[in-house]
Amino acid sequence: MTTDVTATGVGTIRSGFLGGGFMAQVHSRAARAAGAITAVLASSTPERGFAAAQDLGIARAAADIAELLADDIDIVHVCTPNATHAELALEVIRAGIHVICEKPLATRAEDARALAAAAEERGVVAAVPFVYRYHPMVREARARVAAGEIGELLTVDCGYLQDWMLRPGDDDWRVTAADGGPSRAFADIGSHLCDLLEFVAGERIARLTARTRRVYDERGGRPVTNEDAVSILVEMASGAIGTLLISQMAAGRKNALTLELHGAHASIRFDQERPEELWVGQREGSRQLFRDPETAHPGVARFSTVPAGHAQGYQDAFNGFVADAYAAIRGDELPDGLPTFQDGVRAAQLTEAVLLAAHEERWVDTPVS
Structure with missing residues (x-):
């Protein structure tokens, strides 16, 4: 080395x-x-x-x-x-x-x-x-939740929708367990959604139940062995309840990862297809917040790599992740929020819980620590 x-x-x-x-x-x-x-x-x-x-x-x-x-x-x-x-x-x-x-x-x-x-x-x-942890407005949402601005978490409404597997002729190596694994839609994109939910909420999914659907049994002349879509009911560690919908067959949705948290004081929503914005809702009215390092919560401004009004997107988020990983390699203190193999373990645990819950049609507890 x-x-x-x-x-x-x-x-x-x-x-x-x-x-x-x-x-x-x-x-x-x-x-x-x-x-x-x-x-x-x-x-x-x-x-x-x-x-x-x-x-x-x-x-x-x-x-x-x-x-x-x-x-x-x-x-x-x-x-x-x-x-x-x-x-x-x-x-x-x-x-x-x-x-x-x-x-x-x-x-x-x-x-x-x-x-x-x-x-x-x-x-x-x-x-x-x-x-997706590295979108500045995700960090802004996380900071506001941690500061108590939305109050006690009550419910969550989340989704990750794509359409690239919509048609019967759509094919990919991921459709077989041999290459893609026993789960496709959840392991591929649902894992991102759950990671983001737990990261922003600051708490874990404590239990869940799920249903999966495979629309086509064959693609490209090969049997499909994993799911196209998943619906999940979750209970968070605090008792908050919520719904998650994950699909790779939602016509017109290209990469619609959405996270909406409802608290006792306010709601907050992030939409990955509009990553420069954050919606904040209250009884008295709602407002859109736009990325601005000048008004961001402490510690959030470092994720803005260009001035306000100059759009940041997916590659910028990826760049931020790799920059943090490389900083850790150089011997810096582990950057806040860097997703490690322990987070990969968590995703694998949730994947197995989802598949078990769907197969046995029951609630499954998941580790919270």
Whole structure:
């Protein structure tokens, strides 16, 4: 490894990437924005790795993970299909290299826990990109809830809706358990929604019940083995109750992640497709708050990378996440809100709870600490 993670400081981080698809594009852009050298990439075959490295501007392609790990790198971004995450991330950790692993961290909670334990034992930074935490207005919402501005939490109304799997001919590797895991809609996007709910509310989902739906049994000539949509009833640790709807078949919805919390004094709502805004509702009327580092709650302004009126979006949020992970690698104090492998474990626990609740048609308790 190039860097020496000590209080004396480190040099320029050199980043490696496993996988060459869309997420590798996003990760590599964020790495460059954080000042790293995008050093090496490996994919499922040497040929794919070479093509992806050229397309993404990565310095060189490695034939496989062994060659990649032998390079002079400080961190590996795992951007491969879901079912490969646990095995690849564990190889990175065992090599003593820091890791950012796409979610789901693992398709089984047991494997996710093992990864978190391995990372802690090896002393490496291990992060999962729950990047919606890095929208400035999400941090603003979280700060207002923590300050007691909405009062005691009463109910929540949340959703994550997409339409990219709407038609019978829509297909993706995620539809099979072998590649995507036993859950698709929840593990893929519902995990983001639950992470954001618990992060902003400052409390955990204590119990839940769920129903899942698979609309088409076959896509692309292959049997579909996981769900297209999930509806969930939740009870929070405080006793607040709520509804969550997750679907990859909601016509016209591209990435509609919405979070609405209702408190005894006020309500607050964030919409990822309008990330520069925050809605605040009260009995006397409602108002829209717009991102402005000059009026943000203490500690929130650092997430605004451009002046008010200049829109920030998804890639900016991803850049903020990677910048915090790299700051931790350089030996800084763990940045507030950096999602770690423990958060990946939490997502895996909730995924298993949702599938169990749907299968057995009952309420399932989830860990709150």
